[in-house]
Amino acid sequence: MNNQITRRAALALAAAVPAFALGKPALADPIVIKFSHVVSPDAPKGKAALLFKQLAEKYTDGKVTVEVYPNSSLYKDKEELEALQLGSVQLLAPSISKFGPLGVKEFDVFDLPFLMSDDTRARQMMASPMMAELNKKLEDKGVTPLAYWDNGAHVYTANKPLIMPDDFQGMKMRIQGSKVLDAVARQLGAIPQIIAIGELYQALQTGVVDGEDNVPSNIWTQKFYDVQKYLTVSHHGRLTYSLVTNTKFWNSLPADVRPGLDRAVKESTDFFDDTAAHDNDAALEEIKATGKMEFHVLTETEKQAWIAALMPVHRDMQSRFGKDFIDRIYKASGFVPPQS
Ligand code: LMR
Numbered sequence: 001m002n003n004q005i006t007r008r009a010a011l012a013l014a015a016a017v018p019a020f021a022l023g024k025p026a027l028a029d030p031i032v033i034k035f036s037h038v039v040s041p042d043a044p045k046g047k048a049a050l051l052f053k054q055l056a057e058k059y060t061d062g063k064v065t066v067e068v069y070p071n072s073s074l075y076k077d078k079e080e081l082e083a084l085q086l087g088s089v090q091l092l093a094p095s096i097s098k099f100g101p102l103g104v105k106e107f108d109v110f111d112l113p114f115l116m117s118d119d120t121r122a123r124q125m126m127a128s129p130m131m132a133e134l135n136k137k138l139e140d141k142g143v144t145p146l147a148y149w150d151n152g153a154h155v156y157t158a159n160k161p162l163i164m165p166d167d168f169q170g171m172k173m174r175i176q177g178s179k180v181l182d183a184v185a186r187q188l189g190a191i192p193q194i195i196a197i198g199e200l201y202q203a204l205q206t207g208v209v210d211g212e213d214n215v216p217s218n219i220w221t222q223k224f225y226d227v228q229k230y231l232t233v234s235h236h237g238r239l240t241y242s243l244v245t246n247t248k249f250w251n252s253l254p255a256d257v258r259p260g261l262d263r264a265v266k267e268s269t270d271f272f273d274d275t276a277a278h279d280n281d282a283a284l285e286e287i288k289a290t291g292k293m294e295f296h297v298l299t300e301t302e303k304q305a306w307i308a309a310l311m312p313v314h315r316d317m318q319s320r321f322g323k324d325f326i327d328r329i330y331k332a333s334g335f336v337p338p339q340s
Contacts, residue, residue, distance in 0.1 A: 030065040035091040040221035052268040059260030072198030097178040111180035153235035157228035158211030165309035174212035220283035
């Protein structure tokens with residue numbers, strides 16, 4: 001018999017014999033987690049997603065492979081939540097201001113202007129027992145929140161200075177999507193428009209909108225400073241993410257994989273908390289250094305004028321969320337409505 005035929009036959013036989021019959025453990029295909037997000041790999045969320053990948057693969061001994069898709073390369077804002085519910089993607093970390101289309105309106109309450117004064121308070125609030133009932137509402141939609149990542153306070157950017165509430169009159173302002181953000185823009189006399197972050201640079205460049213609000217690390221990594229002239233340090237709102245998974249997928253994970261993933265979630269959350277504030281401070285300095293934007297930090301008097309102008313939104317939202325719920329949120333956030 002010719003040697004080549006014998007070799008081929010041996011290879012075919014080896015391929016047909018199961019690994020266990022040869023005394024080797026079978027190597028199962030790794031579980032693939034697709035983690036899609038809409039910001040730069042250099043933004044805090046982008047960095048935390050990459051760290052999660054590294055830790056999840058390590059702590060599960062390669063039983064899990066994480067594929068990270070940054071910068072809306074897989075799905076944009078609204079699409080990614082639909083994809084999660086359908087199971088086409090397993091992890092996201094969207095802004096909680098974008099949960100409305102899931103049919104969970106309660107998260108919009110966190111957009112009430114000037115609700116949260118500092119980072120510590122904001123984090124405590126998202127970790128408080130009060131969140132259990134909101135988390136349950138997400139779970140009812142097939143979406144499980146694994147952690148909250150607070151990315152800091154919002155500033156405004158625009159193609160004209162925004163110093164006093166009147167400056168917003170007639171401005172076309174991009175909003176993320178929540179009904180509260182819509183009401184804030186309208187209360188200021190602006191025209192709100194929901195635009196996915198992946199389309200925002202172009203919308204600002206072409207004048208589809210005149211301004212937007214965001215955290216400095218996004219303004220830096222998305223290069224909005226190239227297409228916006230003015231930045232107001234207003235800290236009127238916050239950008240909070242929820243690291244969310246598809247409930248069915250998460251609950252069906254094998255028992256030997258879950259502890260490693262839980263540990264990866266915990267450690268990437270700690271990393272995010274250590275990174276966000278630092279990156280926002282650094283981004284402000286970096287934007288300043290480009291010389292492309294004029295900065296204004298709201299004075300206390302200006303801030304009080306903004307709060308007074310926006311209190312009607314707080315009051316109007318009582319009919320949407322219920323006064324009791326808003327009072328509980330005030331208590332948790334430390335917000336004290338000014339005496340009118
Ligand atoms: C935005 O849409 O401006 C942000 O929510 C984007 C993000 O995920 O940081």
